[in-house]
Amino acid sequence: MSGSHSDTLRWVRAACLDDLSDDDPIGIVVEGIEIALFRDGDRIFALSDRCTHGDAKLSEGYVEDGCIECPLHQALFDLATGEVRRGPAVEPVRAFNVQLDGDDIVVGL
Numbered sequence: 442m443s444g445s446h447s448d449t450l451r452w453v454r455a456a457c458l459d460d461l462s463d464d465d466p467i468g469i470v471v472e473g474i475e476i477a478l479f480r481d482g483d484r485i486f487a488l489s490d491r492c493t494h495g496d497a498k499l500s501e502g503y504v505e506d507g508c509i510e511c512p513l514h515q516a517l518f519d520l521a522t523g524e525v526r527r528g529p530a531v532e533p534v535r536a537f538n539v540q541l542d543g544d545d546i547v548v549g550l
């Protein structure tokens with residue numbers, strides 16, 4: 442696992458790959474930080490689990506075309522970068538580095 446000893450990034454085990462299926466994101470709390478995990482086949486994405494537009498959890502939204510749709514007002518965020526793809530949200534959500542260590546999903550904080 443490269444980068445695991447970086448000063449700026451701590452890699453923390455967040456979940457097991459089996460906990461996560463395509464089209465069914467999960468919300469977890471890692472060291473007090475709410476994180477939404479998404480899976481698209483072999484790819485895993487981690488975003489802040491809080492829409493930047495309002496009080497909604499992205500882990501309760503819908504995955505479509507590499508984006509997550511906010512369940513409240515349907516803003517779209519890019520799963521890989523957290524960028525806004527469609528409003529009403531304006532601010533991107535924080536995207537976390539994520540990697541697999543065996544069957545463990547590990548998030549960089």
Ligand code: FES
Pocket residue numbers: 492493494495496497511512513514515516528529530
């Ligand atoms: Fe997410 Fe409004 S709370 S789009």
